[in-house]
Amino acid sequence: MSFALEIRNLKKAFGGLEVTRDVSLTVAAGARHALIGPNGAGKSTLVNLITGVLKPSGGEILLGGSGIGNLSQAERVKRGLARTFQINSLFPTMTVAENVALAMVAHDGADARVLDNISRDPALAARIGEHLLRLNLADTADRLVSNLSYGQQRIVEVALALALRPNVLLLDEPAAGLAAKDVEMLLDLLKGLPDTVSVLIIEHDMDLVFRFAQTITVLVDGRVLLTGTPEEVRKDQRVRDVYLGRRHG
Amino acid sequence: MRKPENTIGTSVPEMRSALRTHRFGWFEIVMLVVFVAVYYLLPGYLPLATQVAIMIIFAISLDLALGYGGIETLGHAVFYGIGGYAAGLYALHVWQEPISGLLVAAIAAGIFGIVSGVVVLRAKGLTLVMLTLACATMVHEFANSMRAVTGGDDGLSGYRIDPVFGLFRFDLFGRTAYIYSVCILVVVFLIARVVANSNFGLTARGIRSNAQRMQLLGVPVLNRLVLLYAISGALAGIAGALSAQVTKLVGLNTLAFTLSGNVLIVLILGGIGRLYGAVIGSIVFVVLSDRAAAIDPFNWLFILGGLIVLTVWLAPDGIAGRFSALTQQLRGRERKS
């Protein structure tokens, strides 16, 4: 069976410091997979390796069965790996509809068309409309992103990634800085994602993780401690030690 | 704030307003009426009105580069000048037919846009500003030193232009010149509108807003900016060529820093990134500078300088920006009531 995303023996060292040590991880098609771990466990580095910000020192990254380890960030996006960013990276001076349209047009490879009128394209308008409706953003369509609340901007961040029609969606701490009610909204939205998208979520909010994920991988000191169902992870003594016993800064 | 059952903003016309594309409205109608009225009511001012039309074309071209793509340039006159010299030399040595002259100028300026864009647009911010400035100054000095071809300080002259379509002779009163320029202006406006409303126009706005994210969406940003720069340059070249054909003279001032500065001022006065800002700004600028120069030729820089400082200070979005903010407020009030 082929996985949506597969990581084999991934290694990354900065000078002599090994930050990612032989990490292997598989995200099945349609999976809801979470990656957790204390601060300094190497989660961010792993995200950067998967998305292509960093080049690995060793190991393989496979997307839908083919290696992407040597591709640029943009090429990985084209292959169906979309991500959200911890710090909002939207188009602040543009409306929500324009943000989504930008991603759709770019994904279609139609961004250089000088003669196609975006507002005369009913198919595009319908796609944007549906997309926004599904993400509960419909009534913000004509508002500038910079005028939205932080919570809404986080949702637009997800909307932008999803507009790229990814096979794998990588959510980098989507709930960071969100108020409780916004987290609920985000969870609703994530639960409503279609099965065609496999999700890998990196998150500190354990409540969100345990309510959303089917599979959880615990990363400690750059190694995979264990991968299992939420139930298995919850029961595991080593995980408890890491999170409760000896607190990692 | 959330209204799940409500689908505001998702119908096609609603989407059109959310995508903020340019739509024809009363502004275009008023402008057409004004242009026609000027012809019949102010025949003595046709040369000035022609200058306004040419400045609008030039400012529209800058708006595409700066207002849409965020290309900050202090050297846009380089395209205007290249277009002017191309049209002048073409009329002098090849053919006096005007429309083909415009095309030749557009192509020359467009090609220069690609060549210079590939090298210049890699830079950002202050370096980009300086590179565009250096590039324009370089071409200015080059034209200055090629006296045999360009006429140097004296300018390029001594060519004539055939009647438009072989029918309409350029008359002494500037009637043909005026109608010809306004028609070209309409065409350029439509071209710019197509570009602005296209996928590509959206991409350009995206690059201006967040170039890095555009790159991550898989868009080759430099490539797109070069294309935008070339289109903008070609349109600016048309403006320069029109000026060359109408005045029968191309001077070094068409390449000068002052012109690059002036067109920026026009756009800032009118408001950037909305096409019609170029129209309003050009009218205000050209008419004002003409009036001020007529009243007191030596001191009109006072007015111009003061105007720039005050505009950037008090109305950074320009006249058009003030105006659309106002209409937006009104619209908002309507929606609430």
Next chain:
Amino acid sequence: MPSLSTLLSLFIDGASYGMILFLIASGLTVTLGIMRIVNLSHCGFAMIGGYAALALVSMGLPLLAALPIAVLFTMAVGFLLEQTIYRVVYRTHEFGQILMTLGLTYLMVATINLLFGSLMQNIPVPEALNGVWLAGGLTISKYRIFLVAVSAGVAVLLWATFEWTMFGAKLRAAIDNPRMARASGIDVGRLLSVAFAAGCGLAALGGVLGAQMLPLEPFYALKYLVLVLMVVTVGGLGSLKGSLVAALALGLIDTFGRYFVPEFGGFVIYVTVFAFLLVRPRGLFQNA
């Protein structure tokens, strides 16, 4: 091949030209380094200094007495503007700054035009510095030598201030990292005001001394602006050393270029600058 004496006098011409450019550009590079303010009016201060000296000389004052008064006057004008109009300029975005200072330059041009007329003016050189020295087939303008000497002196003084005084240390810190400087208790705003005024004074010095090479006229502020901006950009923002090297290089290249390929006139220098900026967009000496 031209004779050695020709080369030498070309060299002196180019060097003195370069030193004038350096004097005018030095203030700009410091303010740009600290605040990233693209001050297109900077050349206007050189012009104001030049015209102030012209007015004093025509009232009968000797040039060397008029010079310090003109410099102080320009510093006062610069300080006043910095406290008022530039407060607004600082608050706008980068491109707005470019436009506002361009507008301010127009106002300067118009003012000078109103007060002095549009004709090109020359500040007469004092008797003692007029004429040339003849030495073994070599003709050297006394004034040019005087120029090089004075500007070299100023450059040394500047360098010493920068390297050895508390003020210089604070300036260096502010250029290096304005936020860190602010956090460590340096009043960057006041520092900038002082640097701005001092920069205006230096520009005025350049404007007065250089009036022989860059003749005074109302459009002075725009005419030589491009050149001064290029010095700053090629040298690297905030780098006095860079500006000095760049100004000397541009002065020499321009002078030699005009001599050896007169048909290309000023073209040579701009091609050089353009090519250089492509290879090193950050200029000669910029660490950031």
